Amino acid sequence: MMKVAVIGAGVNGVASALKILEHYQAEKRLNVQVSIISEEFTPNTTGDGSAGLWGPFLLSGTEKSKIYQWSKSMHNFLEKIWLSEDAGEAGVCLLPCVRLSTDPNVSVEDFWRDIVYGAVDLTPEQLAVYNKNRDVKFTSGLSFVTYTSEPLKLLPYLTKRFVRKGGRVEQQKVTDLESFVRDSPYDVIVNCTGLGSRQLLNDDNMYAVRGQVSRIKANWVFAAILDESDDGNYIIPNTESVVLGGTHQEKDYNTKVSDVDKRFIIDGCRRLMPGLVHTQHLFDWVGLRPGRVQVRLESERRGRKLLIHNYGHGGSGVTLCEGCADDVLSLLLAAKLNSKL
Numbered sequence: 193m194m195k196v197a198v199i200g201a202g203v204n205g206v207a208s209a210l211k212i213l214e215h216y217q218a219e220k221r222l223n224v225q226v227s228i229i230s231e232e233f234t235p236n237t238t239g240d241g242s243a244g245l246w247g248p249f250l251l252s253g254t255e256k257s258k259i260y261q262w263s264k265s266m267h268n269f270l271e272k273i274w275l276s277e278d279a280g281e282a283g284v285c286l287l288p289c290v291r292l293s294t295d296p297n298v299s300v301e302d303f304w305r306d307i308v309y310g311a312v313d314l315t316p317e318q319l320a321v322y323n324k325n326r327d328v329k330f331t332s333g334l335s336f337v338t339y340t341s342e343p344l345k346l347l348p349y350l351t352k353r354f355v356r357k358g359g360r361v362e363q364q365k366v367t368d369l370e371s372f373v374r375d376s377p378y379d380v381i382v383n384c385t386g387l388g389s390r391q392l393l394n395d396d397n398m399y400a401v402r403g404q405v406s407r408i409k410a411n412w413v414f415a416a417i418l419d420e421s422d423d424g425n426y427i428i429p430n431t432e433s434v435v436l437g438g439t440h441q442e443k444d445y446n447t448k449v450s451d452v453d454k455r456f457i458i459d460g461c462r463r464l465m466p467g468l469v470h471t472q473h474l475f476d477w478v479g480l481r482p483g484r485v486q487v488r489l490e491s492e493r494r495g496r497k498l499l500i501h502n503y504g505h506g507g508s509g510v511t512l513c514e515g516c517a518d519d520v521l522s523l524l525l526a527a528k529l530n531s532k533l
């Protein structure tokens with residue numbers, strides 16, 4: 193029996209665990225046991241407060257070719273769910289999205305434009321609509337259709353799929369990764385601890401990118417609008433509420449709601465969409481994105497054991513989780529651990 197432990201129950205941990213389990217089940221190799229071991233589970237992981245909009249964001253020095261490959265895999269995965277009877281349960285929505293830039297020298301980043309559906313640049317006439325009532329004008333924009341997969345629904349859905357197929361789930365904080373790898377019964381350990389890796393591995397390349405959002409009730413908002421400027425706001429509908437954002441404050445570890453940020457979010461989003469004035473405010477939320485100089489996705493041998501790292505997904509953990517899980521599985525298969533496999 194090969195035993196695999198995935199540490200972390202955020203989007204990356206659950207996607208990786210499910211990927212490994214479903215691979216071996218499809219191969220009819222039933223001598224593989226996969227467990228998720230984590231301190232926190234949904235609804236208390238970083239993704240749970242996010243809108244889960246597909247789109248690469250805040251990924252620092254991660255190679256564009258990798259981001260492209262990983263995010264494309266997630267788009268395909270979401271398309272499959274969207275076309276299945278699971279879409280509602282998994283919280284997967286197909287929606288129009290507009291990204292806007294105020295920088296006359298840099299248009300909206302779009303190296304991924306062939307992944308989404310129907311991407312077109314906004315015409316000057318279309319931009320003029322968004323520029324009404326604004327001092328700082330938008331100079332370019334991209335309109336397309338993509339998915340949201342809000343982790344508050346996606347995570348329970350993926351976890352249920354994992355458990356139904358025999359995956360195990362255990363609540364435990366790992367305080368010493370070295371001794372966990374050495375002394376635990378697991379042959380393969382996949383580290384998906386997000387910002388937890390900063391402490392667990394003394395990884396100085398990791399830092400929090402604080403994000404605050406507000407959730408409101410506004411059933412009439414059907415499209416996502418994002419201002420790409422450094423201090424830009426965004427509006428992203430989910431199935432039952434709308435997320436207004438947002439902040440990205442590097443190396444800020446404060447998890448308390450800030451009134452100043454709340455004002456910035458509400459006022460900025462109302463400038464983008466004045467109708468938001470008459471909406472019900474539900475709650476505010478703060479999360480710490482697992483920022484890193486680049487995503488760490490690699491494996492190392494520890495004696496007869498294999499340790500795979502998959503963390504540091506910044507502002508795109510939801511967008512990248514399926515593609516990164518593909519690579520976790522590839523690293524595991526490439527290791528050809530021993531005759532048990």
Ligand SMILES: Cc1cc2nc3c(=O)[nH]c(=O)nc-3n(C[C@H](O)[C@H](O)[C@H](O)COP(=O)(O)OP(=O)(O)OC[C@H]3O[C@@H](n4cnc5c(N)ncnc54)[C@H](O)[C@@H]3O)c2cc1C
Pocket residue numbers: 199200201202203204205229230231232233237238239240241242243244245246247364365366367384385386387388389392402403404405438478479480481482503504505506507508509510511512
């Ligand atoms: C405001 C905000 C909005 C966002 N919006 C989007 C978006 O629209 N689209 C998008 O793609 N991304 C978005 N993100 C980013 C995304 O939420 C993160 O990149 C993603 O959630 C990271 O997932 P993860 O699984 O790597 O880490 P996490 O979700 O942080 O999970 C880490 C897991 O590891 C566990 N853990 C940590 N340390 C230990 C330990 N020592 N022992 C045991 N368990 C441990 C934790 O309990 C947790 O279960 C947003 C983030 C924020 C804050």
